Amino acid sequence: MPHPATWLRVTEAGLYCDPGDFHIDPTRAVPRAVITHGHSDHARPDHGAVLATAETLAIMRARMGDDRAGAAQQAMAPGEGVMRNGVGIRLVPAGHVLGSAQVVLDWQGSRAVISGDYKRRPDPTCAPFEPVACDVFVTEATFALPVFRHPPVEQEVAKLLESLRLFPDRAHVIGVYSLGKCQRLIALLRRAGWERPIYLHGALMALCALYEELGVALGPLLPVPLSKRGAPPTLAGEVVLAPPSAETTPWARRLAEPVVCAASGWMRVRQRAKARGIELPLIISDHADWDELLATCAEVEAPEVWVTHGREDALIHALSLRDVRGRALHLVGLGEEDEGEAAPVETAPA
Template structure:
């Protein structure tokens, strides 16, 4: 695409210390510090923070923020923007479309004076039973993450990873399997994938996940029978052969040692790196990621063929190099404040 003669991308969006700023519309997208007006792409804490004046996001993301931060997370107002609807501020149009990352996650499609820029937030391209699938939007500038922006990161099929988990449960029926998974998005996805694989038994969950599980269920995501992962004195054997889903931090906590000879599992794209798995003492790595892998990143750029690519954070150098070889102008924004491990 070619830009309108008098408009440059930086006239519409520009990186600032507080985040990606729209001067014409006077709002930020996923700001890292409190601002007067924010558009939020999804509910992970490195993108969705409390204390902004006015917040626009999908209804699901607003619900997640209220659950995590309290109903007063926005000091002035909050504006629900369902997928496909457009809001306008100072002549700048913003439309939210699915990003495929977690429940309610969105790409912000920003249009002004004939220029279209898409801020994808965090995204993945593969199917996820717990959220709407990524929708590609033709644009002049595509703003992408690069969390797994190296060719070594090619995530396997989710079904195969879940099959490995169920095989281990079958092989070690006397042991509990504790799956480390982040509380927003990954935990619910793992549970849903287990249900699709035929695991209809009760799945036990850490208390830190109960509220978000209820929120997902309230938004139509069927997680099946769940129960708290609590151990009564002398009854640890009750969890033999069970699957427990807990925050990754719980794997290294005394909490996990209460279960019978637990198999520590960790669901993350980082489990592709064997050294990370060994460092965390993970017995059964599960390569299940909520971010685009290398092929998904490059396939997306090949499909969209934007006039320019901006890279917010992650492995910028490799993706910049790929763009250069493909003849696509690219620049690394190197935005500070986005945690590559959050939600992953």
């Protein structure tokens, strides 16, 4: 039985399956790609053939255009399988964003699971992570330090609702990434009883509409209203979602004395929140925290774990104490849009 290290290797374009002749989340255009999810550090344009979930393909088309989301596109439902040159390929939910999937590869009796990005907390907008036993588990390590232990999301949403109650004369503008975090926070607010319209920066409208088309109900959403020069600020007491750092642009001047918020796992780091001028940090992450990374590696029972990006050294050391071999893959280009930190701020029309 060949070890996955004999048939999975790192190339300049990313992780490559030799017998299957395809890449997983390649960082440049390749002839054949399997894509775990729609974030742009994992889903790049101009591949020849693309295999992904139907939701991920829809997200890629929405973000890249039909002509750049793969010359040939094959949608595969979770749990379904295909064969490529003797390699079995399955997609299993990863719990990261809508359509996100782990890639399960079987060849000649050995199995590798490539997680992509994943989280273990419940999310009303996507299917939950499903652990799969394997010989090699390829994991992210975005928050692989013991300091990163995410609180319950209900606690963070309650903080936001309490601030809305205490400051009814101020708009609450929350920095969120356009794919995943935006829709998840909307769904969490709905579950917490917020029934009023939620106002969106123009850069967030399209993907929210796509989520609705794909069956994820988000409730009443409205664009932030346009205002004439010199008009009084608006939306006091309302929830406003925008790309990270949009509150520092002229766009925010139309809002009533905004409470600047951010929803991110990085809000655990007080210096980062302070440096960004965040008044209300909300620790809401779409990635597994330290304990969840270790628990997931134990659940999949893999004797060897490869780490694609993030805090590789800390995770590999912790796994070695559990008699699990670790290996850092040093894939270039992954994690660049993590938690929206590197997402460009798009300004709505004036």
